[in-house]
Amino acid sequence: MKSLFLGTAALALSAGLAMADTVRLGTEGAYPPYNFLNDAGEVDGFERELGDELCKRAGQTCEWVTNDWDSIIPNLTSGNYDAIIAGMSITAERAEVVNFTQGYTQPSPSSYAAMSADVDLKTAVIAAQASTIQSAHVAESGATLVEFPTPDETIAAVKSGEADAVLSDKDFLNPIVAETDLMLIEDIYLGGGIGMAFRKSDSELHAKFDAAIASMKEDGSLNAMLDKWEIEGKF
Incomplete structure (x- = not known):
């Protein structure tokens, strides 16, 4: 809405680029310990901590969006957010519709x-x-x-x-x-572990987060986070 009130085309373009740099992470907010809403109504849990760290490593500004599970993939593909990080198991059927990162848990x-x-x-x-x-x-x-x-x-x-x-x-x-x-x-x-999901057209963004997950595996911080939240599936 702010771009409607900017006085110059240059400012409008600048605002548009800033908005584009914000990655919207879609989650369910109802599946502890992976994701849930805390007493303040904010997204919390393992995937909130993981997602925030991945955004830092990928050089992205992120915001969180909650969505009912049964429409979480359709609302990704329709553009309501840019990635899913919601305890989603990697399966061949889902991979026909979205691109998964490497798993951030082993099959558990x-x-x-x-x-x-x-x-x-x-x-x-x-x-x-x-x-x-x-x-x-x-x-x-x-x-x-x-x-x-x-x-x-x-x-x-x-x-x-x-x-x-x-x-x-x-x-x-x-x-x-x-x-x-x-x-x-x-x-x-069941399944092939849990990963983030992206639209198939967003290959560059997908690659940034995939590399961020790989870096957390390499330095041991991912396993430490899995331990903290008592989640099985360490690497």
């Missing part, structure tokens, strides 16, 4: 959690967040899949008896299991 386990260890996962009703690798796995497993927009709703479904078990990232489930009656009953490995 997903887990089934239930109120009882006696659940038959082959015939059970399994809750999973929609449009995730976990929901795709359940759909292919022969079990009955019930999908929910948010991860918290999948937990609520198991607690209420609407679902027999939930399948989600183990890093997400660990603190919930520690504080509730849910128990972990089986681990599986």
Whole structure:
């Protein structure tokens, strides 16, 4: 809006370039410890700390944008933000639409959690967040899949008896299991690790962040950050 009130074309161009230099990072803000909203309503978590450091190393000014998970890729491709950093597993299907950086985690386990260890996962009703690798796995497993927009709703479904078990990232489930009656009953490995996603047309920006991730791997700071947030998948 400010450019509408500038008195000269040169100032308008300058403002436009400044805006273009700001990289908008899209995240869900509802998937701790990767990303969540703190008491001040700000994006927090492992990916907030990681994203801020990557922006410094890439020489970019960044701002954070939250978006519902089920439309997070469409809103990237339509230009509502410039990158996704949201606990997104690298898969061949998603790579047809976006370009992923190298993973900033190794493939880490997903887990089934239930109120009882006696659940038959082959015939059970399994809750999973929609449009995730976990929901795709359940759909292919022969079990009955019930999908929910948010991860918290999948937990609520198991607690209420609407679902027999939930399948989600183990890093997400660990603190919930520690504080509730849910128990972990089986681990599986899905996807190719977690990475940032970019529009296929943004190859230069993609390369800057890919190089920043590589530099954090080389100097050990990425593993230190994974340790801090108690996330599996170190390098």
